[in-house]
Amino acid sequence: MKKIITLTAAALCSFGAFAQSGNTKPIFYSMSFPNAIHHEAEVTMTIPDAPAGKLKVRMSRSSPGRYATHEFGKNIYNVKATDVSGKPLIITQIEGDVYEIAEHPDAVKVSYTLFGNHADGTYVGIDASHAHLNMPAAFMWVLGMDKRPVKFEFNDLDKYGWKVATQLKHEGDNVYSAPDLQYMMDSPTELANVKVSTWDVVNTNGKKQKMAVAVHSDDDQATVDNFTKMVQKVVLEEKAVFGEQPDYDYGSYTFLDDVHPNNFGDGMEHRNSTCIVDRAPKIAGNEGDLLGTFSHEFFHSWNVERIRPKSLEPFNFEHANMSSELWFAEGFTQYYGEMLLVRAGFNSVDDYTFTMAGLINSVLANPAPAKYPPTQMSRDAVFVDAGVAVDATNYTNMFTSYYVYGGATALALDLRLRSEFKLTLDDYMRQVWLAYGKTGKPYTIPDLQNTLAKLTNAKFAKSFFDDYIYGVKKNDYTELLAKAGFIMQKAMPDKGWMGRVSARPANGGLLIIGSTASNSPLYKAGLDGDDVIMKIDGKEAKETSALADAVKDKKPGDKVVINYHNRLGDHEANVVLEESPAYQVITFEKAGKELSQQQKDFRAAWLSSKVK
Template sequence: MKKIITLAAVALCGFTAVAQPGKLKPVYYSLSFPNAAHHEAEITMTIPDVPAGKLKVRMSRSSPGRYATHEFGKNIYNVKATDANGKALKITQVEGDVYEIIEHPAEVKISYTLFGNHTDGTYVGIDASHAHLNMPAAFMWALGMDKRPVKFEFNDLGKYGWKVATQLKHESGNVYSAPDLQYMMDSPTELANVKVSSWDLKNTNGKVQKMAVAIHSDDDQATIDNFAKMVQKVVLEERAVFGEQPDYDYGSYTFLDDVHPNNFGDGMEHRNSTSIVDRSPKVGGNENDLLGTYLHEFFHSWNVERIRPKSLEPFNFEHANMSNELWFAEGFTQYYGEMLLVRAGFNSVDDYTGTIAGLINSVLANPAPGKYPPTQMSRYAVFVDAGVAIDATNYTNMFTSYYVYGGATALALDLRLRSEFKITLDDYMRQVWLAYGKPGKPYTIPDLQNTLAKVTNAAFAKSFFDDYIYGFKKNDYAALLAKAGLILQKAAPDKGWMGRIQARPMNGGLQIAGATASNTPLYKAGLDADDIILKVDGKDAKETSALADAVKDKKPGDKVVINYRNRLGDHEATVVLEESPAYQVVTFEKAGKELSQQQKDFRAAWLSSKVK
């Protein structure tokens, strides 16, 4: 007997309510797994009522929650087309991911083999233990038919002992549905022996919503149930930021999670679910590490899935989707995902100081934020968001992740709102939610500025956006943190530093791997990628420890002589050491300083639980 679990309703990629299928006949997908051990699925797409003229079908090149392009078409083969009776039709591959049928009847069946052996939030992972399906990576679709309803038939469930974990609507047996293409593409599906733990949660409007974790891992049910209780705490802490949860489609939200060392770690937000992939051996013993991803992705059910940039509407599956707003959509989410672990009681303030230092170092210790604003880093997502390239890049000097850049910006804004206006970033986020997320109105950056002006004043909002969003001025983090009894100080004061160097033993020396950062003494001395360091202060450089050994007893201003080789021959460079630009954050208590009552109150108001 097939054991099937319906965990949640399907998600929409945009803002529209559930589409009404009308009289359109659905596109029907049938999936079978006769060769799962070798990572293959057999898929047949049946398209009824095909209009006269050329029929084009294709694989996607982008995926909801991802911003770079991905060539999903490379993993399908044995593509064939027939009529309803199995008579072959001529199908031609006209682009790498596009196929066309010029002559066809009213019903067309297209079949293909799908290969998938990369379990993460973007691709497909298939083996005898599961079929982890990101929809754009798995399913062809017909151009011009994106409003058609869709049905899925998942076969071989009993053969492998799989259940169905998805937001797709359960129709009957092993059949599930979506109202249209956008809905379908935003609905990741896990076919596996998942363990489920669910609970009812009453929203502030009185509506009861079904929350669930569905986890494919080597844990027992008791471990999953215990972890679900931890997730319940962070769900409530996130709801407290906005004052309410969204009304999830069909009243449910599901955390889909696949945990195994062979995975590729990832988290991918969707409107009513999240697809989390972790490389840990089990959930048990790694709960806190997992919670950070849960917090980040669940925060997206407000920020990005409903508080949605206009630049991402509607989502286009044929090319990269560029946005200027990822510093807010991803960066502010990054800030909250980490900070709320403290509010929820899973991390201490001392734990959090390392996170704060990481955010600040991302903008103060790296070259790119000194030249480029968060908006430009957001646009570069089309290249760096799990994008694939084989040529060398200069990202070391011209890119800093919009996650941490935006996170550092959110940290500064939160502390400034608290100290200058006696309000909080929560207040701001709540206003953005009420103005744009709840009514389903896509926003622009000027909209975010106008909302900040409403909770502060026009002058402050204009200055903040001009300086820190459109510009690349940096906040005074030391002064801001001091209000909470935290000290920002150099991580390695009065110690010599030549720069962070990635090198590997090669040809009798150490070959520099990747561009050197422009704010390092090594860069200023003329060394760069592929140069082979032969000697440091006259000593052979055969192990990476030689570089650290050369500076361990030196101070800023001291010199190190490096002999190196490149295509122009052998060279000698004198590197003048500097102090590392990296910072660390410590509490007043650890530094032996006494907190004032004002600092205690400020820290408590910032980092204590907001769940009533």
């Protein structure tokens, strides 16, 4: 979720130098690609002025923008250590991702082979077309030397026709630098034949900033240029929310975008850039689908990259990073990322009704939000944020994503500020930015509450945080949306519903995959994961369509007889159907109702462009 770019002789911007402490010699990485076609790179790390005693080097286990662990050490091998003349040193693997050199001279070289075949915002993807590098997944580092400056040399660029796109400082030729470990790890790098489109933004303080979109895809330059114009509109709408853009390092910000159908879709914010990986054939024809990630990730250049929760400062690369604030950091960003596409004119108001319904259903139609507050869902990110586990979980009943939980909370707060105080969520975000983002002071949840209290009053702020942040109370979305001329109603009124269930044909019936939801009739009737549904109302259930067919003509209160099998034998359950808890949102106009002038004004003030 962040980043900037430099490109050969035609660099996009001139880079200033970070201040470096004393005359400390930088740690130097050299990266080559003799076997890129088989997804391998060769990396050598040179460590000058190595301190006496045991020297420990390691791979990271976590990555900025991610909150779970990812065990990057599994993809390096052939680890060796030598002195600068090439004399071998004894290096011992003392943990899965930690190596130790007990005896060594002042200067040490550590080399290894890196494998990467998973292009997304977290891992590494290498082939003859590019090297897509998330730094924690690519480079070992020295324990205790996190303040050392760092330099990189990327080799074989001419061999593959690659350019370098990164927020690392361009030192000349193929050498780049970072002031310390934290900045290095926050600087994803794309080595590829990227196409670049740039424009300038004059910030509120009068400073000109260079903005760029750098794309590795099968599109032509005209397509990239046209898409960049769309991104420009989003950038201006987001700038309008905060009243200014951040003061980007080196005066530049770059969207890095890698587009290919074999990618693993992702977006990851970084301080002066964002790493976006799209699983699509190309940009052309998919602009609308791709733009949402750009909108979300760019909002992070304020919220997360500079408005930083104290719980993530500093980021620890050795284990999962837990935060109770992700409902705000990611959830409020989720809300703005989608809503601003309406302000920018890319999505219609009718389009946005589906987004609002999704946010609302995440907290009203799922079991977890009735029991757990958004703070708990935020802490669970250490398990669910692309975390790796092989055993079954009960997330169906105990987890709702902090993205949508926080997004629904932001939606409600925005509408309440507008209706109760003649203020907006933009006003609130601007105050948080001035107090914590622009000053660089990490925040806590009480800080967010205090900022809301200053904007509104202490009673409202305390009630909102007690009820909706620390508690599980839900806002009255029906009343709030009506003020803007929207109707919230049941998505399937008076229709029988047995619950959402994932199943597949197996063992002569339908195998239920995963837990059934605790608010569903299936759960209440005693069915759960690994049960095999054999018959529904006496008819064999061999295709998943049997589940929908069984309820299509039924009403709430009707019964469905399910015969199922598990390790205890054969069973029969009477499933009493209910009405689905899901809601839909539609405009007054679509319902044939006339908007009042007050509703028109409310909606326009909320969803119209704020770019002057």
